Amino acid sequence: MRPKIYLFGDSITEESFGDGGWGASLANHFSRTGDVVLRGYSGYNTRWALKVKEKVFSPPEREDAPLAVTVFFGANDACLPDRYGGFQHVPLDEYKHNLLAIVDFLKNRWPSTCIILITPPPIDEDARLQHPYVDNPSGLPERTNEAAGSYAKQCLAVAEECGVSAIDLWTKMQQFPGWQKAYLRDGLHLTQSGNKVVFEEVIKQLREEEIILETLPVDLPLLEEIDPKDPLKSFKN
């Protein structure tokens, strides 16, 4: 059976199968070699993710180790505690411990699986004020780019500590002039171009872990392998 790639994260993962989404692009890329499984939970932080981890993944006795798992949390943890998103806030120290615990859980369950941590994206505070989730008379954004940056840094520290891959999306995106509107549609969630960045970074990390389309086994004959003079020969096994 085809191996799986799990995408575990918050709304930026949940909506990754929208038009041009990074999850759909991964599924398209691996269309004959792997199943991309969506496990995105809008609004979730690492505290909540930790509570549900056993329900997110199939029991180990029911399936083989997945090829890879992306773990993409922090955008909600980084909500400021005294703003309207405060109920989603998780202190920086706890974020680090929660993320360590998630990686630990995955490594214990599937020692050979490639784990890729993805930092939260940068935040465009102006756009957050223009697109608040609830009435926000304070005139202050519920997330700041600086806070997101602190969580991104901790995410990278966890990856380093655990010896797993990481994508520093917070830094990567800000290297592009006009990233605020180019990559983010509401100051937080991704545009199609932003989705493309994530897709390409995930593919790059997978490649570094030697999870490469060209070398993954294809479970059934490809059209170009089928002999037009005797097509059924390819299906004899």
Next chain:
Amino acid sequence: MRPKIYLFGDSITEESFGDGGWGASLANHFSRTGDVVLRGYSGYNTRWALKVKEKVFSPPEREDAPLAVTVFFGANDACLPDRYGGFQHVPLDEYKHNLLAIVDFLKNRWPSTCIILITPPPIDEDARLQHPYVDNPSGLPERTNEAAGSYAKQCLAVAEECGVSAIDLWTKMQQFPGWQKAYLRDGLHLTQSGNKVVFEEVIKQLREEEIILETLPVDLPLLEEIDPKDPLKSFKN
């Protein structure tokens, strides 16, 4: 665990996770309630599909019955036997029997699963001449709309005979003026608008079978169900 929706078919299924693809749109629609599993095999006809069916789906002892399976073959069966796609051609009678056998296989394995047959789309012969897969000096298209229509009719007959759902894509698409360019990008494969038609028709058929987003169980708390004053209450079970 989340129930699955399998998409079993040829290239129109295989590429359904591209930008705006009908498979990705289904995965997005059911993002918190079901896993959409891609089982598209470019170039395949029902003869080849029948040979591989046991490898396409997980063994029954390893997973619960899926919610639904779409079966979307015929575009390759309908290649004309004396043109360059002749090695993919399957005679109309055999197409019918193969499709019956596929439905039989699925019904035996999972009696409660919703099966949706999808007819081949219409063919824009001019575009097929402009976008041949191989050098085609004959000046004749390898597929015709008339042939695709005969296979579509047999597909509907199989659905009727087996008492399963069907989507008459061949007829549906041709009701729209300018369907040739609006829905098909090379006379055969779907544009984003064509993908939208398939997505909407699949959702409609699922709804008729009472597979509806709003009534499917959600496996983990939705953000709007979480009490901002006591978020962890939602995660107590």
